[in-house]
Amino acid sequence: MENHSAPASSIKGHLTLIVAAGAAFTMSTLFSSVKPLFITQLMVETQYSASLSGWIAAMPFVGISLAALLMPLLLYRFSYNRLVTVSGFVLVASQLMGAVYFSVASFLLFLQLLSGVGVGVLMGLTSSRIAKIKASGTIFGIVDTVCVALMSVMVPAASIAVTYHQMVGGFVFSAALCALYWGLMYRYKADSTVAHKTKSPAIPFSFSLRPFIIISMGVSFVTFSGQGFAFMFSKAAELGMDYQYAGNTICIILFVSAFACLAGGLVAQKIGCELPLFCAFIACAIGWTIAIDSISPTIFLLALLLAVISLQFSFPILLYMAGKCDAQGKWAAIAAPVITSGFAWAAILAGVLVQYYNMQILSGSTQVGMLICVLLLVLSWVLKSKNT
Numbered sequence: 469m470e471n472h473s474a475p476a477s478s479i480k481g482h483l484t485l486i487v488a489a490g491a492a493f494t495m496s497t498l499f500s501s502v503k504p505l506f507i508t509q510l511m512v513e514t515q516y517s518a519s520l521s522g523w524i525a526a527m528p529f530v531g532i533s534l535a536a537l538l539m540p541l542l543l544y545r546f547s548y549n550r551l552v553t554v555s556g557f558v559l560v561a562s563q564l565m566g567a568v569y570f571s572v573a574s575f576l577l578f579l580q581l582l583s584g585v586g587v588g589v590l591m592g593l594t595s596s597r598i599a600k601i602k603a604s605g606t607i608f609g610i611v612d613t614v615c616v617a618l619m620s621v622m623v624p625a626a627s628i629a630v631t632y633h634q635m636v637g638g639f640v641f642s643a644a645l646c647a648l649y650w651g652l653m654y655r656y657k658a659d660s661t662v663a664h665k666t667k668s669p670a671i672p673f674s675f676s677l678r679p680f681i682i683i684s685m686g687v688s689f690v691t692f693s694g695q696g697f698a699f700m701f702s703k704a705a706e707l708g709m710d711y712q713y714a715g716n717t718i719c720i721i722l723f724v725s726a727f728a729c730l731a732g733g734l735v736a737q738k739i740g741c742e743l744p745l746f747c748a749f750i751a752c753a754i755g756w757t758i759a760i761d762s763i764s765p766t767i768f769l770l771a772l773l774l775a776v777i778s779l780q781f782s783f784p785i786l787l788y789m790a791g792k793c794d795a796q797g798k799w800a801a802i803a804a805p806v807i808t809s810g811f812a813w814a815a816i817l818a819g820v821l822v823q824y825y826n827m828q829i830l831s832g833s834t835q836v837g838m839l840i841c842v843l844l845l846v847l848s849w850v851l852k853s854k855n856t
Contacts, residue, residue, distance in 0.1 A: 529812030531584020559586030599791030609733015690810025692837020
C-alpha cells in the first residue's frame with residue numbers, strides 16, 4: 469500500500485484522479501441511461517424482438533464484465549496513458565459505428581460488446597489507482613456520487629436525442645459524451661503523482677477465496693437489486709402515472725440517491741463495511757418488496773427511493789472491500805467492471821421472470837437475492853476473522 473503524507477492523502481491531492489475515475493464510471497451509467505430508450509426505439513425502427521433489443525442494450529455490461537478478465541494482464545504490461553488512449557478510441561469508435569450499422573443486429577451486438585470492454589478497462593484502471601490510496605473508501609463514494617448525479621441529467625438528455633433523431637441521435641449522443649469523458653481522463657497525470665516504475669512480480673496476480681466472495685456478493689447484490697429497474701416505468705404506468713411524470717420523478721430520485729454513494733464511502737472508511745452492508749441489504753429487500761407490491765403511487769415512489777438509496781449506498785462499500793484485498797489494487801480493478809455487469813444480468817433475469825410469471829415475482833426474487841448476499845457477507849467476515 470502506498471505511503472501518502474497528509475497532504476497527498478487528502479481529497480484535494482487526488483482531484484485529477486477523482487475526475488478521471490468519475491469520467492470512467494459515468495460512461496457505464498451512460499449505458500444505463502440509454503438502455504430503456506434503446507430497447508424501445510430499436511423495436512420501433514428495426515422490428516427487432518424485445519428479447520434481441522434487450523440483449524443489445526445489455527451487451528455493454530457483458531463487455532464490462534469481460535474486461536475484468538483482462539485487467540491483471542493489462543495493468544502489468546501497459547501504462548495509464550496507453551490504456552486510456554486505446555480503450556477510449558475503441559469506445560467512441562464503436563458508438564459512432566453503431567449510429568451507422570444499428571440495423572445489422574449481429575454487428576451491433578459486437579459493437580456494443582466492444583464499447584463495454586472499453587469502459588470496463590477504464591473503470592478497472594482508475595479503480596486500481598484509487599484502491600492504493602489511504603482514503604479510498606471516501607474517494608470511491610465521491611466518484612459514485614458524481615456519476616449517479618450525472619445520470620439523473622443524462623436520462624432526460626438521451627430521451628431528447630432519441631426523440632428528435634431516433635437511433636442515430638442516440639448513438640451520436642452517446643459517442644459525444646464518451647469523447648468528452650475520455651478527454652477528461654487525461655487530466656490525471658499518473659506518473660507525476662504515483663511511482664509506478666517498481667518491478668512487478670513475474671506472476672502479476674494471485675488468487676484467493678475472500679475477494680471472489682466479495683465480488684460474487686457485489687454481482688449478486690446489483691443483479692437482484694437491479695431487477696426492479698427494468699420494470700419501474702411499467703409499474704409506474706400500472707399505477708396510473710404517465711411517462712413524463714414518472715421519468716421526472718425517477719430522475720429526482722436518482723439525483724437524491726447520488727449522495728448515498730458519498731455516505732457509503734464515508735461510513736466504510738470510518739466504521740467498516742459489514743454492518744452497513746447488512747443494513748443496506750435488508751433495506752433493499754424491504755424497499756423493492758413494497759415498491760413492486762404497492763397499489764399507491766406515493767408509496768411506490770417512497771419505496772423506490774429506499775431501494776435506490778440502498779443500492780447507491782452499497783456500491784462504493786463493495787469497491788472499498790475489494791480494494792482492501794491486496795496492496796496493488798488489482799482486485800479493485802477486477803471488482804469495478806464485474807460488479808457493474810450485474811445491471812446486465814438484472815435486466816435479463818427480470819425479463820425472464822416477468823415473461824414466465826408476472827411482475828410481482830420480482831419481490832420474492834429480490835428477497836432471495838438479498839438473503840444470498842447476507843450469507844456471502846457472513847462468509848466474507850468469517851474468512852476475514854480467520855486471517856487476522
